[in-house]
Amino acid sequence: MPATSDDPSSMNQYSYEKEQRLLQHLMETVDTDEEYLDADSDLDEEPNLEQGEEGQLNHEQDDSPSRESSEEDIATASRNSLTFVGKDKQTRWKKISPMPRTTKTRSENIVKVLPGPSRLTKNFKSPLEIWKFFFCDEIINIIVVYTNKMIETVQASFSRDRDANFTDSEEIYALLGLLYLAGKYRASHLNLDDLWKADGSGIEIFRLVMSLRRFRFLMRVIRFDDKTTRQDRVKIDKLAPIREIFDLFIEKCRQGYHHSEYVTIDEMLLGFRGHCSFRQYIPSKPNKYGIKSFSNV
Structure with a gap:
Protein backbone atom coordinates (compact mmCIF):
# COMPACT_ATOMS: atom_id res chain seq x y z
CA MET A 1 0.00 0.00 0.00
CA LYS A 95 20.74 31.22 9.65
CA ILE A 96 24.31 32.30 10.31
CA SER A 97 26.79 34.24 8.20
CA PRO A 98 28.90 32.04 5.93
CA MET A 99 32.14 33.18 7.59
CA PRO A 100 34.80 30.48 7.76
CA ARG A 101 35.77 29.48 11.27
CA THR A 102 39.41 30.10 10.47
CA THR A 103 38.78 33.79 9.72
CA LYS A 104 39.66 36.13 12.59
CA THR A 105 37.63 39.23 13.43
CA ARG A 106 39.46 42.42 12.65
CA SER A 107 40.74 44.28 15.68
CA GLU A 108 38.85 47.46 14.76
CA ASN A 109 35.56 45.49 14.70
CA ILE A 110 35.94 44.03 18.20
CA VAL A 111 33.63 45.74 20.70
CA LYS A 112 35.74 46.24 23.80
CA VAL A 113 33.41 48.52 25.78
CA LEU A 114 29.70 47.84 26.21
CA PRO A 115 27.27 50.76 25.72
CA GLY A 116 25.74 52.35 28.78
CA PRO A 117 26.87 54.11 31.97
CA SER A 118 30.53 53.83 32.90
CA ARG A 119 31.86 52.47 36.17
CA LEU A 120 31.91 56.05 37.50
CA THR A 121 28.17 56.60 37.04
CA LYS A 122 26.52 53.18 37.03
CA ASN A 123 25.95 53.24 40.82
CA PHE A 124 24.27 56.66 40.91
CA LYS A 125 20.69 56.52 42.19
CA SER A 126 19.39 60.08 42.62
CA PRO A 127 19.11 62.81 39.97
CA LEU A 128 21.25 65.11 42.14
CA GLU A 129 24.18 62.66 42.06
CA ILE A 130 24.00 62.45 38.28
CA TRP A 131 23.74 66.22 37.90
CA LYS A 132 26.71 66.88 40.18
CA PHE A 133 28.84 64.47 38.18
CA PHE A 134 28.35 66.41 34.95
CA PHE A 135 28.36 69.84 36.63
CA CYS A 136 31.21 69.08 38.97
CA ASP A 137 32.71 71.31 41.65
CA GLU A 138 35.41 72.43 39.23
CA ILE A 139 32.81 73.94 36.89
CA ILE A 140 30.99 75.65 39.77
CA ASN A 141 34.27 77.07 41.10
CA ILE A 142 35.07 78.53 37.67
CA ILE A 143 31.69 80.29 37.67
CA VAL A 144 32.31 81.61 41.20
CA VAL A 145 35.77 83.00 40.31
CA TYR A 146 34.72 84.82 37.15
CA THR A 147 31.46 86.06 38.71
CA ASN A 148 33.36 87.57 41.65
CA LYS A 149 35.69 89.29 39.18
CA MET A 150 32.67 90.85 37.53
CA ILE A 151 31.21 91.86 40.92
CA GLU A 152 34.48 93.57 41.81
CA THR A 153 34.23 95.78 38.72
CA VAL A 154 30.65 96.92 39.48
CA GLN A 155 30.84 97.34 43.26
CA ALA A 156 31.75 101.00 42.92
CA SER A 157 28.38 101.79 41.35
CA PHE A 158 26.45 100.60 44.46
CA SER A 159 25.96 102.84 47.43
CA ARG A 160 25.71 99.90 49.86
CA ASP A 161 28.29 97.11 49.90
CA ARG A 162 25.69 94.51 50.87
CA ASP A 163 23.92 95.06 47.54
CA ALA A 164 27.02 93.81 45.72
CA ASN A 165 28.43 91.11 47.98
CA PHE A 166 30.69 88.42 46.56
CA THR A 167 29.13 85.05 45.85
CA ASP A 168 30.18 81.48 46.62
CA SER A 169 29.50 77.98 45.33
CA GLU A 170 26.50 77.43 47.60
CA GLU A 171 24.76 80.52 46.27
CA ILE A 172 25.53 79.54 42.66
CA TYR A 173 23.94 76.14 43.31
CA ALA A 174 20.86 77.94 44.67
CA LEU A 175 20.72 80.22 41.64
CA LEU A 176 20.86 77.30 39.22
CA GLY A 177 18.23 75.47 41.25
CA LEU A 178 15.83 78.40 40.93
CA LEU A 179 16.38 78.48 37.17
CA TYR A 180 15.55 74.77 36.93
CA LEU A 181 12.50 75.32 39.14
CA ALA A 182 11.27 78.16 36.95
CA GLY A 183 11.46 75.84 33.96
CA LYS A 184 9.53 73.17 35.84
CA TYR A 185 6.72 75.63 36.55
CA ARG A 186 6.87 76.87 32.94
CA ALA A 187 7.59 80.36 34.24
CA SER A 188 10.16 81.38 31.66
CA HIS A 189 7.83 84.02 30.20
CA LEU A 190 6.46 85.29 33.51
CA ASN A 191 7.53 88.49 35.23
CA LEU A 192 9.93 87.92 38.11
CA ASP A 193 7.73 90.05 40.34
CA ASP A 194 4.93 87.50 39.88
CA LEU A 195 7.19 84.65 41.06
CA TRP A 196 8.27 86.51 44.22
CA LYS A 197 4.82 87.85 45.18
CA ALA A 198 3.90 87.38 48.83
CA ASP A 199 0.13 87.66 48.41
CA GLY A 200 -0.30 83.95 47.74
CA SER A 201 -0.16 84.13 43.94
CA GLY A 202 3.63 83.69 43.79
CA ILE A 203 5.80 80.62 44.43
CA GLU A 204 6.95 80.55 48.05
CA ILE A 205 10.17 78.62 47.49
CA PHE A 206 11.58 81.47 45.39
CA ARG A 207 11.25 83.90 48.30
CA LEU A 208 12.74 81.40 50.74
CA VAL A 209 15.89 80.79 48.70
CA MET A 210 16.93 84.42 48.04
CA SER A 211 15.47 87.86 47.58
CA LEU A 212 14.34 89.15 44.23
CA ARG A 213 16.98 91.92 44.37
CA ARG A 214 19.77 89.39 44.88
CA PHE A 215 18.47 87.14 42.10
CA ARG A 216 18.45 90.00 39.61
CA PHE A 217 21.93 91.06 40.66
CA LEU A 218 23.40 87.57 40.19
CA MET A 219 21.72 87.16 36.81
CA ARG A 220 23.35 90.44 35.78
CA VAL A 221 26.92 89.67 36.89
CA ILE A 222 27.22 85.90 36.42
CA ARG A 223 30.13 85.07 34.09
CA PHE A 224 31.76 81.91 32.75
CA ASP A 225 35.09 83.38 31.57
CA ASP A 226 37.46 86.29 32.11
CA LYS A 227 35.79 89.22 30.43
CA THR A 228 39.03 91.23 30.24
CA THR A 229 40.62 88.74 27.79
CA ARG A 230 37.51 87.76 25.89
CA GLN A 231 37.99 90.00 22.85
CA ASP A 232 41.29 88.36 21.90
CA ARG A 233 39.90 84.86 22.35
CA VAL A 234 36.70 85.50 20.38
CA LYS A 235 38.79 86.23 17.26
CA ILE A 236 39.84 82.56 17.06
CA ASP A 237 37.05 80.83 18.99
CA LYS A 238 33.35 81.64 18.77
CA LEU A 239 32.72 79.69 21.96
CA ALA A 240 35.25 81.74 23.91
CA PRO A 241 32.72 82.96 26.55
CA ILE A 242 32.00 79.35 27.62
CA ARG A 243 34.95 77.39 26.19
CA GLU A 244 36.51 76.37 29.51
CA ILE A 245 33.25 75.12 31.01
CA PHE A 246 32.13 73.56 27.73
CA ASP A 247 35.28 71.43 27.44
CA LEU A 248 34.94 70.23 31.02
CA PHE A 249 31.30 69.28 30.46
CA ILE A 250 32.12 67.35 27.27
CA GLU A 251 34.88 65.48 29.07
CA LYS A 252 32.46 64.52 31.84
CA CYS A 253 30.03 63.21 29.23
CA ARG A 254 32.77 61.00 27.78
CA GLN A 255 33.72 59.70 31.20
CA GLY A 256 30.17 59.05 32.39
CA TYR A 257 28.64 57.24 29.43
CA HIS A 258 29.90 54.90 26.72
CA HIS A 259 28.24 55.02 23.33
CA SER A 260 27.58 51.94 21.25
CA GLU A 261 29.86 51.06 18.36
CA TYR A 262 26.96 51.86 16.04
CA VAL A 263 25.81 55.48 16.36
CA THR A 264 24.51 58.10 13.95
CA ILE A 265 25.37 61.79 14.02
CA ASP A 266 22.23 63.91 13.84
CA GLU A 267 21.54 67.63 14.15
CA MET A 268 19.00 69.66 16.09
CA LEU A 269 18.12 73.34 16.43
CA LEU A 270 18.08 74.61 20.01
CA GLY A 271 15.71 77.55 20.31
CA PHE A 272 17.58 80.77 21.15
CA ARG A 273 16.77 84.41 20.38
CA GLY A 274 19.64 86.12 22.19
CA HIS A 275 22.73 87.77 20.73
CA CYS A 276 24.93 85.15 19.08
CA SER A 277 27.10 85.40 15.97
CA PHE A 278 26.26 81.86 14.80
CA ARG A 279 22.53 81.90 15.51
CA GLN A 280 20.59 80.41 12.58
CA TYR A 281 17.14 80.92 11.11
CA ILE A 282 15.36 77.82 9.79
CA PRO A 283 11.65 78.53 9.04
CA SER A 284 10.74 74.83 8.83
CA LYS A 285 11.65 74.22 12.50
CA PRO A 286 9.29 74.78 15.46
CA ASN A 287 11.86 77.18 16.95
CA LYS A 288 12.79 79.17 13.87
CA TYR A 289 15.73 80.94 15.56
CA GLY A 290 18.33 78.96 17.42
CA ILE A 291 21.74 77.33 17.60
CA LYS A 292 22.33 74.21 15.54
CA SER A 293 24.10 71.42 17.38
CA PHE A 294 25.28 67.98 16.32
CA SER A 295 25.07 64.93 18.51
CA ASN A 296 25.23 61.14 18.45
CA VAL A 297 21.96 59.24 18.20
Whole structure:
Protein backbone atom coordinates (compact mmCIF):
# COMPACT_ATOMS: atom_id res chain seq x y z
CA MET A 1 0.00 0.00 0.00
CA PRO A 2 1.29 3.50 -0.69
CA ALA A 3 2.40 5.60 2.22
CA THR A 4 -0.08 8.12 3.49
CA SER A 5 0.38 11.35 5.46
CA ASP A 6 -1.06 11.98 8.91
CA ASP A 7 -2.14 15.48 7.85
CA PRO A 8 -5.95 15.47 7.16
CA SER A 9 -5.62 18.10 4.45
CA SER A 10 -3.02 16.06 2.60
CA MET A 11 -5.18 12.89 2.88
CA ASN A 12 -8.19 14.69 1.42
CA GLN A 13 -6.11 16.03 -1.43
CA TYR A 14 -4.65 12.60 -2.06
CA SER A 15 -8.18 11.01 -2.22
CA TYR A 16 -9.38 13.74 -4.56
CA GLU A 17 -6.45 13.27 -6.95
CA LYS A 18 -6.93 9.50 -6.87
CA GLU A 19 -10.60 9.79 -7.81
CA GLN A 20 -9.77 12.19 -10.63
CA ARG A 21 -7.23 9.79 -12.10
CA LEU A 22 -9.69 6.93 -11.73
CA LEU A 23 -12.43 8.81 -13.59
CA GLN A 24 -10.02 9.76 -16.35
CA HIS A 25 -8.96 6.13 -16.69
CA LEU A 26 -12.58 5.00 -16.89
CA MET A 27 -13.48 7.55 -19.57
CA GLU A 28 -10.59 6.39 -21.71
CA THR A 29 -11.36 2.68 -21.45
CA VAL A 30 -15.19 2.54 -21.40
CA ASP A 31 -16.88 2.33 -24.84
CA THR A 32 -20.24 0.79 -23.99
CA ASP A 33 -22.78 1.03 -21.19
CA GLU A 34 -21.86 -2.44 -19.99
CA GLU A 35 -18.20 -1.45 -19.63
CA TYR A 36 -19.28 1.71 -17.80
CA LEU A 37 -21.29 -0.48 -15.35
CA ASP A 38 -18.30 -2.79 -14.90
CA ALA A 39 -16.08 0.19 -14.25
CA ASP A 40 -18.62 1.57 -11.81
CA SER A 41 -18.54 -1.69 -9.89
CA ASP A 42 -14.75 -1.55 -9.93
CA LEU A 43 -14.99 1.88 -8.29
CA ASP A 44 -16.24 0.19 -5.12
CA GLU A 45 -13.37 -2.26 -5.24
CA GLU A 46 -10.62 0.31 -5.10
CA PRO A 47 -7.84 -2.05 -3.98
CA ASN A 48 -8.27 -4.21 -7.12
CA LEU A 49 -7.68 -1.24 -9.38
CA GLU A 50 -4.60 -0.22 -7.45
CA GLN A 51 -3.14 -3.72 -7.70
CA GLY A 52 -4.50 -4.81 -11.12
CA GLU A 53 -3.25 -2.08 -13.44
CA GLU A 54 0.47 -1.77 -13.72
CA GLY A 55 0.38 1.04 -16.27
CA GLN A 56 -0.13 4.72 -15.90
CA LEU A 57 -2.54 4.51 -12.96
CA ASN A 58 -0.14 2.83 -10.49
CA HIS A 59 2.68 5.03 -11.71
CA GLU A 60 0.71 8.24 -11.04
CA GLN A 61 -0.52 7.01 -7.66
CA ASP A 62 3.03 6.47 -6.49
CA ASP A 63 4.04 10.04 -7.43
CA SER A 64 1.95 11.85 -4.78
CA PRO A 65 3.23 9.98 -1.67
CA SER A 66 6.83 10.36 -2.81
CA ARG A 67 6.33 14.10 -3.33
CA GLU A 68 4.68 14.46 0.07
CA SER A 69 7.43 12.50 1.77
CA SER A 70 10.10 14.63 0.09
CA GLU A 71 8.43 17.82 1.37
CA GLU A 72 8.31 16.33 4.86
CA ASP A 73 11.98 15.44 4.62
CA ILE A 74 12.81 19.03 3.61
CA ALA A 75 10.79 20.45 6.49
CA THR A 76 12.42 18.05 8.98
CA ALA A 77 15.87 18.87 7.66
CA SER A 78 15.11 22.59 7.96
CA ARG A 79 14.15 22.23 11.61
CA ASN A 80 17.21 20.16 12.46
CA SER A 81 19.71 22.27 10.52
CA LEU A 82 20.85 25.89 10.51
CA THR A 83 18.96 26.80 7.34
CA PHE A 84 15.57 28.09 6.24
CA VAL A 85 13.71 26.60 3.25
CA GLY A 86 12.21 29.08 0.78
CA LYS A 87 8.65 29.03 -0.53
CA ASP A 88 9.80 27.20 -3.64
CA LYS A 89 10.88 24.26 -1.43
CA GLN A 90 14.33 24.39 -3.01
CA THR A 91 16.09 27.58 -1.96
CA ARG A 92 17.89 27.35 1.38
CA TRP A 93 18.82 30.38 3.50
CA LYS A 94 21.52 30.02 6.13
CA LYS A 95 20.74 31.22 9.65
CA ILE A 96 24.31 32.30 10.31
CA SER A 97 26.79 34.24 8.20
CA PRO A 98 28.90 32.04 5.93
CA MET A 99 32.14 33.18 7.59
CA PRO A 100 34.80 30.48 7.76
CA ARG A 101 35.77 29.48 11.27
CA THR A 102 39.41 30.10 10.47
CA THR A 103 38.78 33.79 9.72
CA LYS A 104 39.66 36.13 12.59
CA THR A 105 37.63 39.23 13.43
CA ARG A 106 39.46 42.42 12.65
CA SER A 107 40.74 44.28 15.68
CA GLU A 108 38.85 47.46 14.76
CA ASN A 109 35.56 45.49 14.70
CA ILE A 110 35.94 44.03 18.20
CA VAL A 111 33.63 45.74 20.70
CA LYS A 112 35.74 46.24 23.80
CA VAL A 113 33.41 48.52 25.78
CA LEU A 114 29.70 47.84 26.21
CA PRO A 115 27.27 50.76 25.72
CA GLY A 116 25.74 52.35 28.78
CA PRO A 117 26.87 54.11 31.97
CA SER A 118 30.53 53.83 32.90
CA ARG A 119 31.86 52.47 36.17
CA LEU A 120 31.91 56.05 37.50
CA THR A 121 28.17 56.60 37.04
CA LYS A 122 26.52 53.18 37.03
CA ASN A 123 25.95 53.24 40.82
CA PHE A 124 24.27 56.66 40.91
CA LYS A 125 20.69 56.52 42.19
CA SER A 126 19.39 60.08 42.62
CA PRO A 127 19.11 62.81 39.97
CA LEU A 128 21.25 65.11 42.14
CA GLU A 129 24.18 62.66 42.06
CA ILE A 130 24.00 62.45 38.28
CA TRP A 131 23.74 66.22 37.90
CA LYS A 132 26.71 66.88 40.18
CA PHE A 133 28.84 64.47 38.18
CA PHE A 134 28.35 66.41 34.95
CA PHE A 135 28.36 69.84 36.63
CA CYS A 136 31.21 69.08 38.97
CA ASP A 137 32.71 71.31 41.65
CA GLU A 138 35.41 72.43 39.23
CA ILE A 139 32.81 73.94 36.89
CA ILE A 140 30.99 75.65 39.77
CA ASN A 141 34.27 77.07 41.10
CA ILE A 142 35.07 78.53 37.67
CA ILE A 143 31.69 80.29 37.67
CA VAL A 144 32.31 81.61 41.20
CA VAL A 145 35.77 83.00 40.31
CA TYR A 146 34.72 84.82 37.15
CA THR A 147 31.46 86.06 38.71
CA ASN A 148 33.36 87.57 41.65
CA LYS A 149 35.69 89.29 39.18
CA MET A 150 32.67 90.85 37.53
CA ILE A 151 31.21 91.86 40.92
CA GLU A 152 34.48 93.57 41.81
CA THR A 153 34.23 95.78 38.72
CA VAL A 154 30.65 96.92 39.48
CA GLN A 155 30.84 97.34 43.26
CA ALA A 156 31.75 101.00 42.92
CA SER A 157 28.38 101.79 41.35
CA PHE A 158 26.45 100.60 44.46
CA SER A 159 25.96 102.84 47.43
CA ARG A 160 25.71 99.90 49.86
CA ASP A 161 28.29 97.11 49.90
CA ARG A 162 25.69 94.51 50.87
CA ASP A 163 23.92 95.06 47.54
CA ALA A 164 27.02 93.81 45.72
CA ASN A 165 28.43 91.11 47.98
CA PHE A 166 30.69 88.42 46.56
CA THR A 167 29.13 85.05 45.85
CA ASP A 168 30.18 81.48 46.62
CA SER A 169 29.50 77.98 45.33
CA GLU A 170 26.50 77.43 47.60
CA GLU A 171 24.76 80.52 46.27
CA ILE A 172 25.53 79.54 42.66
CA TYR A 173 23.94 76.14 43.31
CA ALA A 174 20.86 77.94 44.67
CA LEU A 175 20.72 80.22 41.64
CA LEU A 176 20.86 77.30 39.22
CA GLY A 177 18.23 75.47 41.25
CA LEU A 178 15.83 78.40 40.93
CA LEU A 179 16.38 78.48 37.17
CA TYR A 180 15.55 74.77 36.93
CA LEU A 181 12.50 75.32 39.14
CA ALA A 182 11.27 78.16 36.95
CA GLY A 183 11.46 75.84 33.96
CA LYS A 184 9.53 73.17 35.84
CA TYR A 185 6.72 75.63 36.55
CA ARG A 186 6.87 76.87 32.94
CA ALA A 187 7.59 80.36 34.24
CA SER A 188 10.16 81.38 31.66
CA HIS A 189 7.83 84.02 30.20
CA LEU A 190 6.46 85.29 33.51
CA ASN A 191 7.53 88.49 35.23
CA LEU A 192 9.93 87.92 38.11
CA ASP A 193 7.73 90.05 40.34
CA ASP A 194 4.93 87.50 39.88
CA LEU A 195 7.19 84.65 41.06
CA TRP A 196 8.27 86.51 44.22
CA LYS A 197 4.82 87.85 45.18
CA ALA A 198 3.90 87.38 48.83
CA ASP A 199 0.13 87.66 48.41
CA GLY A 200 -0.30 83.95 47.74
CA SER A 201 -0.16 84.13 43.94
CA GLY A 202 3.63 83.69 43.79
CA ILE A 203 5.80 80.62 44.43
CA GLU A 204 6.95 80.55 48.05
CA ILE A 205 10.17 78.62 47.49
CA PHE A 206 11.58 81.47 45.39
CA ARG A 207 11.25 83.90 48.30
CA LEU A 208 12.74 81.40 50.74
CA VAL A 209 15.89 80.79 48.70
CA MET A 210 16.93 84.42 48.04
CA SER A 211 15.47 87.86 47.58
CA LEU A 212 14.34 89.15 44.23
CA ARG A 213 16.98 91.92 44.37
CA ARG A 214 19.77 89.39 44.88
CA PHE A 215 18.47 87.14 42.10
CA ARG A 216 18.45 90.00 39.61
CA PHE A 217 21.93 91.06 40.66
CA LEU A 218 23.40 87.57 40.19
CA MET A 219 21.72 87.16 36.81
CA ARG A 220 23.35 90.44 35.78
CA VAL A 221 26.92 89.67 36.89
CA ILE A 222 27.22 85.90 36.42
CA ARG A 223 30.13 85.07 34.09
CA PHE A 224 31.76 81.91 32.75
CA ASP A 225 35.09 83.38 31.57
CA ASP A 226 37.46 86.29 32.11
CA LYS A 227 35.79 89.22 30.43
CA THR A 228 39.03 91.23 30.24
CA THR A 229 40.62 88.74 27.79
CA ARG A 230 37.51 87.76 25.89
CA GLN A 231 37.99 90.00 22.85
CA ASP A 232 41.29 88.36 21.90
CA ARG A 233 39.90 84.86 22.35
CA VAL A 234 36.70 85.50 20.38
CA LYS A 235 38.79 86.23 17.26
CA ILE A 236 39.84 82.56 17.06
CA ASP A 237 37.05 80.83 18.99
CA LYS A 238 33.35 81.64 18.77
CA LEU A 239 32.72 79.69 21.96
CA ALA A 240 35.25 81.74 23.91
CA PRO A 241 32.72 82.96 26.55
CA ILE A 242 32.00 79.35 27.62
CA ARG A 243 34.95 77.39 26.19
CA GLU A 244 36.51 76.37 29.51
CA ILE A 245 33.25 75.12 31.01
CA PHE A 246 32.13 73.56 27.73
CA ASP A 247 35.28 71.43 27.44
CA LEU A 248 34.94 70.23 31.02
CA PHE A 249 31.30 69.28 30.46
CA ILE A 250 32.12 67.35 27.27
CA GLU A 251 34.88 65.48 29.07
CA LYS A 252 32.46 64.52 31.84
CA CYS A 253 30.03 63.21 29.23
CA ARG A 254 32.77 61.00 27.78
CA GLN A 255 33.72 59.70 31.20
CA GLY A 256 30.17 59.05 32.39
CA TYR A 257 28.64 57.24 29.43
CA HIS A 258 29.90 54.90 26.72
CA HIS A 259 28.24 55.02 23.33
CA SER A 260 27.58 51.94 21.25
CA GLU A 261 29.86 51.06 18.36
CA TYR A 262 26.96 51.86 16.04
CA VAL A 263 25.81 55.48 16.36
CA THR A 264 24.51 58.10 13.95
CA ILE A 265 25.37 61.79 14.02
CA ASP A 266 22.23 63.91 13.84
CA GLU A 267 21.54 67.63 14.15
CA MET A 268 19.00 69.66 16.09
CA LEU A 269 18.12 73.34 16.43
CA LEU A 270 18.08 74.61 20.01
CA GLY A 271 15.71 77.55 20.31
CA PHE A 272 17.58 80.77 21.15
CA ARG A 273 16.77 84.41 20.38
CA GLY A 274 19.64 86.12 22.19
CA HIS A 275 22.73 87.77 20.73
CA CYS A 276 24.93 85.15 19.08
CA SER A 277 27.10 85.40 15.97
CA PHE A 278 26.26 81.86 14.80
CA ARG A 279 22.53 81.90 15.51
CA GLN A 280 20.59 80.41 12.58
CA TYR A 281 17.14 80.92 11.11
CA ILE A 282 15.36 77.82 9.79
CA PRO A 283 11.65 78.53 9.04
CA SER A 284 10.74 74.83 8.83
CA LYS A 285 11.65 74.22 12.50
CA PRO A 286 9.29 74.78 15.46
CA ASN A 287 11.86 77.18 16.95
CA LYS A 288 12.79 79.17 13.87
CA TYR A 289 15.73 80.94 15.56
CA GLY A 290 18.33 78.96 17.42
CA ILE A 291 21.74 77.33 17.60
CA LYS A 292 22.33 74.21 15.54
CA SER A 293 24.10 71.42 17.38
CA PHE A 294 25.28 67.98 16.32
CA SER A 295 25.07 64.93 18.51
CA ASN A 296 25.23 61.14 18.45
CA VAL A 297 21.96 59.24 18.20
